[in-house]
Amino acid sequence: MTTSGATAVMFRPRTVGEAVEMLATAHDAGRAVDLLGGGTDLVPALRSGERRPGAVVALRRVLExxxxxxxxxxxxxxxxxTYTDLAGWSLSPGLALxxxxxxxxxxxxxxxxGGALGSARPTGDLLTFLTAADAEILVASPRGPGRMTLxxxxxxxxxxxxxxxAVRLPRPAGPQSYLKIGGRQAAYQALVSCAVLVDRMRHRLACAIGGVGRLPIRMTVAERFAHDAVDWSAGAASSSAARRFGELVSEAVSRVGPELAAGPRVSADYRRHAAGVLAARAFTRCLDAAGAPVDPRVERDVRP
Ligand SMILES: Cc1cc2nc3c(=O)[nH]c(=O)nc-3n(C[C@H](O)[C@H](O)[C@H](O)COP(=O)(O)OP(=O)(O)OC[C@H]3O[C@@H](n4cnc5c(N)ncnc54)[C@H](O)[C@@H]3O)c2cc1C
Known part of the structure; x- marks a missing residue:
């Protein structure tokens, strides 16, 4: 495999064990290694010369x-x-969304x-959802299998x-919602995104906002508010609770420093405002809070 003039050794393992051996071999030989999943991030980086690994371990043949x-x-x-595999997975509606x-x-x-985690983009859709879901990351290395919190x-x-x-997350225990505002309706990453997961058993609501900091951020103050504001026996909340939830998310976002560059469509003020609107709407979808606020400035961009 050639990358901008330099040659990288390509490994094609068929099992996780082989992949680990190949990683260790390359590492011991002093070669920087990249893992190749679907290549949507890595291949452009190799082509542009932004990444120049000494070895690439391609994971596509590792069926496990x-x-x-x-x-x-x-x-x-x-x-x-892949995302396509997840998009139809009924066991995790939020992940599918x-x-x-x-x-x-x-x-x-x-x-x-694996690629979404390896890239860890601030606007990665999966990352925002997994942050709200309290996901755990399973890893393998020459030292054996391991696990880490996200x-x-x-x-x-x-x-x-x-x-x-692999990634491990709790089974859903209530409604889930995922909303994003993208630059355009297709093929663009999120400007701001919001995941809300309701746990009816534990009377908890988790909310993460992506695109406002270097990594998705949990909205802990709004989560605590939801714990008290939701009628857990009915699994419902009022429209004023949805509005207040959105305000608390906006307030939390306004306290995040300027970690991401602002652009013409993504000023800090827009991020703060959009996060609040998305959060109020996701809350409404999960808890049937009819009449929550709708803002035409962001409404047209909200997916799905
Ligand atoms: C046009 C375009 C539009 C996009 N739109 C979106 C979008 O809307 N939302 C979104 O979230 N993302 C989007 N992306 C980003 C991209 O698709 C994701 O980040 C994707 O999940 C990367 O996965 P991959 O398998 O292609 O990773 P690769 O490109 O193969 O690898 C990416 C990184 O992850 C590492 N890696 C791969 N597998 C593993 C593993 N098993 N363990 C550890 N590290 C690993 C690699 O070494 C590399 O550093 C877009 C990308 C493009 C090019």
Missing amino acids: LRVRGAGADSLTVGAGV AARVVGSAQIRNLGTV PAFLADGLAPDALVT
Whole structure:
């Protein structure tokens, strides 16, 4: 494999064990390694010379990474599962919603869960959903299998000889919603996104906002408000509760420093405003809070 004049050794493992061995071999030989999932981020970076690895481990033939499973309390999604695979997955409606609004059909067919985590884009749709879902990251390395919380994974990254094998998240225990505002209606990443997950058993609501900081952010004050404001026996809330929830999200976003560059359509003020509107709407969808605020400035862009 040639990357901007330099030659990278290409490995094509068929099992996770082989992939780990190949990573270790390349690492021991002092070669920087990139993992190739669907290549939607990596291939352009190789072509432009932004990435110049000494070795590439292509994961496409590793069938065990493409498995999805359901246990009594949790769902497990292999790192090789694509957005298209997730888009129709009825066991996780929120994950399916997030996968459906990713890029174009071509990106959804190729892009994988492992690649979304490896790239960890501030506007990554999966990342916003997984942040709200308290996901756990399963990894493999020469030291054996391991697991990390998503915040630890995002803060510390992976060891250079490790790969993500799967993501584990709790089984849904109530309605879920995922909304994003994109630059255009197709093939564009989120400007601002919002995931809301309701847990009717534990009387909890989780909310994460993407596109306002370097990584998606949990809206803990708004979450605590929801705990008190929702009528958990009916699984419903008032429209004023939805409005207040949106205001609390806007307030939290306004306290985030200027971590992301502003653009003509994405001033800090727009991000703050859009986050509040998305959050109020996602809350309404999950909790049937009829009459929550609708703003035509962002309404036209909201997907799905
Ligand atoms: C035109 C376009 C539109 C897009 N639109 C969206 C969008 O709307 N929403 C969105 O969220 N994203 C979007 N993306 C980004 C992209 O599709 C995702 O980030 C995708 O999930 C990357 O997955 P991949 O399998 O293609 O990763 P790759 O490109 O193969 O790899 C990306 C990175 O992850 C690492 N990696 C791959 N697999 C693993 C693994 N198993 N363990 C650890 N690290 C790994 C690689 O080493 C590399 O650093 C878009 C991209 C393009 C080009």
